[in-house]
Amino acid sequence: MAQWLRFQHQGKSGLGQVQGDLIVVYSGDLFRDPKPTGETLQLADVTIDIPCIPSKMVAMVDNFHALVTKLEHAVPAEPLYFLKGNNSFLAANQTIRTPKSYSGKVVYEGELGIVIGQHIHEADEIEAAKVIFGYTCINDVTAIEILNRDPGYAQWTRSKSFNTFGVFGPFITTGVDPSKLSIKTILNDQERQNYPIADMIFPPAKLVSLISQDVPLQAGDIIACGTSVGVGSMKPGSNVSIIIDGVGRLDNRFE
Numbered sequence: 001m002a003q004w005l006r007f008q009h010q011g012k013s014g015l016g017q018v019q020g021d022l023i024v025v026y027s028g029d030l031f032r033d034p035k036p037t038g039e040t041l042q043l044a045d046v047t048i049d050i051p052c053i054p055s056k057m058v059a060m061v062d063n064f065h066a067l068v069t070k071l072e073h074a075v076p077a078e079p080l081y082f083l084k085g086n087n088s089f090l091a092a093n094q095t096i097r098t099p100k101s102y103s104g105k106v107v108y109e110g111e112l113g114i115v116i117g118q119h120i121h122e123a124d125e126i127e128a129a130k131v132i133f134g135y136t137c138i139n140d141v142t143a144i145e146i147l148n149r150d151p152g153y154a155q156w157t158r159s160k161s162f163n164t165f166g167v168f169g170p171f172i173t174t175g176v177d178p179s180k181l182s183i184k185t186i187l188n189d190q191e192r193q194n195y196p197i198a199d200m201i202f203p204p205a206k207l208v209s210l211i212s213q214d215v216p217l218q219a220g221d222i223i224a225c226g227t228s229v230g231v232g233s234m235k236p237g238s239n240v241s242i243i244i245d246g247v248g249r250l251d252n253r254f255e
Helices: 065-071 125-131 156-160 204-214
Strands: 002-009 012-019 022-027 035-042 057-061 080-084 106-108 110-116 132-140 166-174 182-187 190-196 222-224 232-234 238-244 248-254
Touching (some): 080 156, 106 232, 110 182, 110 204, 110 238, 125 132, 125 204, 132 222, 132 238, 132 248, 166 248, 204 222
Parallel strands (some): 057 222
Antiparallel strands (some): 002 166, 022 035, 057 080, 110 132, 132 166, 182 238
């Protein structure tokens, strides 16, 4: 298992592997055999950045049995998804902000993120499994009152693509089997979500394969696997954490 991050330090961007309180600094491209430089930094001395720069975030709807059952939706026969604008990406410890144009409820959604390691298109599940580089934590923030405001058209992309609404990180963790893990969302020290990743309708390799039939995926792209029960709204001044033990803890403030 390795945990990779990107960071800012003394005005420069960097790449490294987290080892306890230290960052072992690497040079090169995360997805093309990066090399250690011999330098180390204290994790506390850097500003954590988003751990990769996706060309797109493909985000799932209705991908957990428990939520589909609660909403009385049919179990989907194929992945249901939208794209989040890459303007929305936000790193750990940064502030999620309500857009000026919106005064309604803003909700958190704790999710597992699949990080793609190389180009893939029209792949089978065996190929798809090989291009999964690792996993990250996601908060798929939503301006929920926009989503179904127009009865003729559900506005998934608009409600989820405001600046700061695509939160992910702090790390990309490799060498972990997410099917044995759970996702927790903590809002102001209260647990709001706690659900097993094994409840996923389309598990990671199948999801990557099926999406790749439609959309070519590039190194660094992220698939947000969808959420389960327990989604709720955040009040300004709240602290929200998405915790996947073995993958990471994504902490942010909401204003």
